[in-house]
Amino acid sequence: MRYIFFFFFHYFPKQALLLVMILLLVQAKTKAQIPDDIAMWLKKNNADIRYSINQYDFSRFNVLIDHASSALNGYLQRQDFKGSTWEVYSKAEHANNIQDAVDFSIRFKCISGHLRQSAVAADIDFSSWSEKNYVLLPGAVYNGNRFEWRRLRYSPKLYEVQDIGIDKPIIVSDIPKLSESGGVSRIQERSGSMSTPAIGFRADSSAKGIWILTHQGNSLGDYGINIEENRARDHAIITINSPVVHEQYTYFANDAHYPSQDKPHDFNAGDEVIITFRMYGFEAPEVQSLFNKLTIIRKDLVGDSSITQKLTFSESMRTLEDKFNKVNFVDKYGYYSVGLRENFLQDWQIGWTGGMISTYPLLFAGNAETRKNVLRNFDWLFLNGISPSGFYYDAGKDGTIWYGGDIRKPHTHNWHLxxxxxxxxxxxxxxxxxxxxxxxxxxxxxxxxxxxxxDAFVNLWYKNHQIGQFIDSNTGEIVVGGSSSGGILPAALALASQYYRNPAYMDVAKQVAGYYNENFTRKGITCGGPGDALQNIDSESSYALVESYTTLYELTGDKQWLNDAENAARQFSSWVVSYNYKFPAKSSFDQIGIRTTGAVYANTQNKHAAPAICTFSGQALLKLYRFTGDVFYIGLLYDVAHNMPQYLPHPENKLEDATYGYMSERISMTDWQGLDKIGALLKMSTWAETGLMLTNIEIPGLYVCPDDNYFVAFDSIVVTVKSQDEKQLILQLKNPTKVVADVSVLEDKAKNKIMGENYLYGCEKVNLKPGETKELIFKKSVLGQGKQD
Structure with a gap:
């Protein structure tokens, strides 16, 4: 070869020089030219990035029939594919002021021809993979959803004899998941399925973590976010595609094998689409590290996360109190039903969906008639509502019939969640x-x-050293074991220890909390909270553990519980929507102007967000802020609390023709019940009403730390600093809504003092008429140089 070059240079020097220049240019265009430091960074993280152009057969449920792919090189690349010609330009650069984070952008442009039924994608290939890696898609996938599973219709209950018992593994329904037993291992999701459009993992062997964040989508709508493992499980490919195309199957209500409904795009000459994402690499000595990193970055790329101010807490409470007295209260027997009693599930269920929970805010803030009804509810419950096992009856109907389980599934007769x-x-x-x-x-x-x-709980614990998920109402025996279903139990027994002055309850509370921390929180999973989702990972038991660990710290002062509470709170935050989802044009929520920041995803089976935490106010997050000074917790609570009132139908907040006071539990940002349900308004009465009432009595409308010049307005009011000096802080409160605001004000001058329960009872209230402005003066106890929010 060198003799040939010598011949050309000797006899045709000009032509040879031109040839060399052409060869060097071609090499520069084809060689991977992503900046050297970023190339080394990708190599350090065992990652390789390619682009791909994919074509599908829609008539065969989007089978992939052909694709073209190439490594990114940081320059303009040309790609011929199936009669079309493309220009692909990629760019990689370090994210501004963020250590170990790189921004990637891939622009696809069809410059000639056309390509039908297609999508473009970024493929990130990770080597040195292991099926021991913890994979997290916030609100959708936890530990890869790599659990045993059963294909059962809604509302699923374990059925086979071999699945029922005290010492069985976690069993989930048929949801998107990585395989736990070999075979095809692939998850296909859409960005709206997640509380934050992101996918991350912790590499078990290297104790390193990766997060990939992206936007909701681009001009073609939501992104698809997928992960697939190879047969040997030593490689995994994470894909961001546009538009979303589920190959062959999609998830539809308990069925991960539902035929794909997505429509690939028809590209024509001149069409252009861009995929952007940010990739983070970090040290991850434990699973918790993955969640801790997410709390820092969850709002980095999401864009708009602004809130709306439509209804005040107090007006929401007035509306719901009136509704509960007119619709939910069964005067004949004297109890508040959990729903409209249109079916057996909506008559009486204790706990969970509102039974003996809704009575709390009604007692706290209700009028004389309401309080009378609440006390009748106590009379009615305690006359007959405790089962032979010593636990409360699971459910009931018509005021006199008590039962457990799901009457549609006879084998669950007497089951109690x-x-x-x-x-x-x-x-x-x-x-x-x-x-x-x-x-x-x-x-x-x-x-x-x-x-x-x-006492029944104490006996259950000492007999089994677990609480289980379902027990038999007659015998008290555990029917379905495991889970963190009873996540609120440590808080419940800790409070009972105080009230009944019984140290034994506190002892069991600590033991149960230790069990939950070791078997669930430390592993990054919580499950069994909902009664209709098998043991799918869920937000309800996740938050319940935050409340339990926080209560134990508050009552014992043991810093270990504070550490556990912080870990649990950061895990719970992965369920909370971090941005305002752009709903399909002309959908109900698009027309209404719903903003989703602060909505809470339910569980990995029921893939909708909800207006509230089921069924809590989030007060533990406020307490965690007071204990730690970390504004992350109070910011998270701000999002959750401010999100709720916009979903309550009201004369000043009309939601199409939804009945005033009937608050739906569903905010559909994904296609788990069909593409046409994204952004649809489900007009129904649900537990979310109780969640909003709890917020009214447990979350202050205005929280103020005068010595720090710090305040947070949780209610729908606008608060600004009028003046501040060494002696006082003067705030101006304005009601921007069209309804009255009775704002509860919590002035906090002693963060080292526990708040306890019912801390807002008897607190100062500020009445603001629509559009009215008032000033509040807060005296300082020390010289403050603090902050404001």
């Missing part, structure tokens, strides 16, 4: 404490009945 009794003990004990403050007589048989349930 253990979370329901734990919820009941927690909220009933809080109400007993409130009654003491209010001067309301607590009848001995109410007190004894609740204590009987506490």
């Amino acid at each position: 253990i979370r329901k009794s734990a919820d009941a003990v927690y909220y009933i004990t809080k109400q007993f404490m409130l009654m003491q403050k209010m001067g309301v007589y607590v009848k001995p048989y109410w007190k004894d009945g609740n204590k009987k349930v506490c």
Whole structure:
């Protein structure tokens, strides 16, 4: 070869020089030219990035029939594919002021021809992979959803004999998942399925972490976000595609093998689309590291996360109190149903969807008639509502019929979701404490009945050293074991220990909390909270553990519980929507102007966000801020609390023709019930109403730390600093809504002092008419140089 070059240079020097220049230019255009430091960074993280242009056969449910792919080189690349010609330009650069983060952009332009039924994609190939890696798609996939699974229709209950028992593994429904037992291992999601459009993992062997964040989508709508493992499980490819195309199957309500409905795009000459994403690499000594990193970056790329101010907390409470008295209260027997009683699920269920939870805010903030109804509810429950096992009956109907399980599934006869009794003990004990403050007589048989349930929990723990998910209402035996279904139990028993002055309850509370921390929180999974989702990973038990660990720290002062609470809170944040989803044009939520920041995804089976935490106010997040000074927790609570009122139909907040006071639980940002349901308004009455009422009584409308010049307005008001000096802080409050605001004000001058329960009872209230402005003066106890929000 060198003799040939010598011949050309000797006899045709000009032509030879031109040839060399052409060869060098071609090499420069084809050689990977991503900046050397970024190339080394990718290599350090065992990653290689390619682009691809894919063609599908829609008639065969989007089977991939052909594709063209090439490594990114950082320059303009030309790609001929199936009669079309493309220019692909890629760019990689370090993210501004962010260590170990790189921004990637890939622009695809069809410059000639056309390509039907297609999509473009960025493929990130990770080597040195292991199926031990923890994979996380916030709100959708936890530990790869790599659990045993069963294909059961909604509402699923374990059925086979071999699946039912005390020592069985976590079993989930048929959801998008990586395989736990060999075979095809692939997850195909769309960006709206996640609380933040992102995918991350912790590499087990290297203790390194990766996060890939992107936007919701581009001009072609939502992105697809996929991960696929190879047969040997030593490689995995993460793909961001545009538009979303599920190959062959998509997820549809308990069925991950539903035929794909996506329509690939028809590209013509001149069409252009851009895929952008940011990739982070970091040290991840434990699974918790993955969640900790997410809390820092979850809002980095999402864009708009602004809130809306439509209804105030107090007006929402007035609307719901009126609705509960007119529609939910069954005067014949004296109880508040959890719904409209249109079916057996909407009559009576204790805990979970609102039974003996809704009575708490109604007692706290209701009028005389309401409080009378609440006390009748206590009479009704404690006369017959405790089962032979000592736990509360799971459900009931028509005021006199008590039962457990799902009447549509006879084998579940007498099953009791253990979370329901734990919820009941927690909220009933809080109400007993409130009654003491209010001067309301607590009848001995109410007190004894609740204590009987506490004792049943103590016996259950010492017999099994777990709480299980379902127990038999007659015998008290665990039917379905495992799970963190009873995540609120440590808080419930800790409060009961205070109220009943029984140290044994606190001992068990600590033991149960330790069990949950070791078996669930430390592993980055929580499950079993909902009664209709098998043991799918869920947000409800996730938050319940935040409340439990925080309560234990508050009552014991043991820093270990504070550490556990912080870990649990950061895990819970992965369920909270971090941005305002752009709904399809002309969908109900698009027309209404719904903003999704602060919505809470339900679980990995029921893939919708909800207006509230089921069924809590989020007060533990405020307490965590006070204990740690970390504004992340109070910011997260701000998003959740501010998100809620916009979903409540009201004369000043009309949601199409939805009935005033009927608040839906569903915010559909994804296609789990069909593409046409994204952004659809489901007109129904749900537990979300109770969540909003709890927020009214447990989250202050205005939280102020005068010494720090710090404040947060949780309610729908605008607060600004009028003046501040060494002696005082003057704030101006304005009501921008068209309804009255009775703003509860919590002035915090002693963060080292525990708040306890019912801390807003009797607090200062500021009445603001629509558009009205008032000033509040807060005296300082020390010289403050603090912050404001």
